Amino acid sequence: MKQSPRQNSSRLTVPVDLGQRSYPIHIQAGLLHDIGDCLQQSGLSGRVVIVTNSIVRQLYGSIVNSSLKRREFRPLFIEVPDGERAKTLGWASKIIDQLVAQRFERSDILLALGGGVVGDIAGFAASMYVRGIPFIQVATTLVAQVDSSVGGKTGVNHRLGKNLIGAFYQPKMVLMDTQTLRTLPKRELVAGLAEVIKYGMIYDRHFFQYLEDHIESILKLETHPIQYLIKRCCEIKADVVAKDERESGLRRILNYGHTIGHALESMSGYRKMIHGEAVGIGMVQEADLAYSLGLCSSKVVTRQREIVQRAGLSWQIPKMKFSELWTAMQHDKKVVNGNIHCVVPKAIGRVSVIPLEQKSVKKWFAQSR
Numbered sequence: 001m002k003q004s005p006r007q008n009s010s011r012l013t014v015p016v017d018l019g020q021r022s023y024p025i026h027i028q029a030g031l032l033h034d035i036g037d038c039l040q041q042s043g044l045s046g047r048v049v050i051v052t053n054s055i056v057r058q059l060y061g062s063i064v065n066s067s068l069k070r071r072e073f074r075p076l077f078i079e080v081p082d083g084e085r086a087k088t089l090g091w092a093s094k095i096i097d098q099l100v101a102q103r104f105e106r107s108d109i110l111l112a113l114g115g116g117v118v119g120d121i122a123g124f125a126a127s128m129y130v131r132g133i134p135f136i137q138v139a140t141t142l143v144a145q146v147d148s149s150v151g152g153k154t155g156v157n158h159r160l161g162k163n164l165i166g167a168f169y170q171p172k173m174v175l176m177d178t179q180t181l182r183t184l185p186k187r188e189l190v191a192g193l194a195e196v197i198k199y200g201m202i203y204d205r206h207f208f209q210y211l212e213d214h215i216e217s218i219l220k221l222e223t224h225p226i227q228y229l230i231k232r233c234c235e236i237k238a239d240v241v242a243k244d245e246r247e248s249g250l251r252r253i254l255n256y257g258h259t260i261g262h263a264l265e266s267m268s269g270y271r272k273m274i275h276g277e278a279v280g281i282g283m284v285q286e287a288d289l290a291y292s293l294g295l296c297s298s299k300v301v302t303r304q305r306e307i308v309q310r311a312g313l314s315w316q317i318p319k320m321k322f323s324e325l326w327t328a329m330q331h332d333k334k335v336v337n338g339n340i341h342c343v344v345p346k347a348i349g350r351v352s353v354i355p356l357e358q359k360s361v362k363k364w365f366a367q368s369r
């Protein structure tokens with residue numbers, strides 16, 4: 001994988017409004033070269049530990065390192081393994097061991113350079129070390145740029161379940177260089193589009209229409225549509241998080257597609273299917289379930305399926321028994337008092353959260369095969 005030459009665009013900024021914990025999201029092609037300036041302008045100084053993995057470090061480590069050194073920061077790198085296997089308490093503890101060994105102080109900075117995995121584990125380590133040090137997210141995957149780097153959910157997996165250990169810990173700033181998407185494997189880009197489509201379905205029918213109109217240019221990573229979609233997703237997520245930071249109500253809508261999606265992901269052992277691929281199927285199937293329950297029109301299901309397909313995602317549930325799917329759905333974090341709560345569309349851009357009855361889901365499952 002080779003970096004593309006530096007390209008600049010104008011900088012877009014989305015504020016995340018959380019009172020004293022508010023922060024900006026900066027989006028710009030070529031922004032990695034200006035990380036040192038961004039940190040300095042926000043009043044940060046001192047040592048910076050960059051948590052990343054070998055793939056991202058090889059691609060972008062030296063750009064970030066030079067940019068920080070130009071502004072008198074003293075960066076050092078900590079590498080975690082690539083992929084989901086890094087998200088363990090063991091690796092969070094290894095990051096902390098290094099902060100202790102380097103005598104990191106409360107004003108020093110931890111910077112996550114990578115996708116959702118690096119962001120989640122680095123943010124969790126930042127939240128724990130001396131009860132919290134400044135944390136910066138530099139998001140380099142589409143999933144991270146439209147979802148995981150915003151909103152302060154950090155954490156690691158337990159062997160019995162994904163993201164079972166964690167903390168809400170907001171970053172001081174989120175930086176997104178849209179050029180980093182050019183080195184992202186196509187499969188990861190397409191998986192990220194599932195989360196993008198999700199925002200249209202849950203919050204903004206005009207944005208959904210925009211995706212229908214521009215999906216081809218988006219897949220080609222054309223600068224304007226890519227910047228616009230990242231900005232719009234960040235605005236929506238920022239709005240939802242500002243209203244319900246700790247997921248006691250509204251924030252649950254961000255889990256659209258995830259009830260069935262998480263079940264499929266866990267049944268695949270988190271290997272055959274990556275998260276966004278499972279969410280793509282989950283969204284189409286949850287829309288179809290909503291239609292069978294009389295909650296939305298068939299047009300909603302058709303538009304949902306067509307945009308998922310055009311993005312290059314699958315929409316059909318692999319062959320399985322209902323009992324297997326139902327059991328996996330019950331292990332979801334969103335189960336309340338034993339009831340599965342599911343986000344379902346009522347129209348494009350509007351959803352609600354409903355408890356699911358086994359009987360009606362079984363009937364839908366049998367009919368939809």
Ligand code: NAD
Binds near residue numbers: 059084116151183
């Ligand atoms: P990831 O972090 O594993 O990145 C995907 C792959 O792309 C990895 O191999 C990575 O090394 C590589 N990569 C990263 N940037 C690259 C680049 N610019 N060029 C080339 N390769 C690059 O996966 P992800 O999809 O970014 O994130 C998934 C994780 O995010 C999951 O653990 C999920 O639980 C978490 N997540 C968290 C939240 C949240 O709110 N905290 C939201 C959604 C997902």
Ligand code: GLY
Binds near residue numbers: 150153247254255
């Ligand atoms: N990715 C879901 C959330 O941040 O709440």
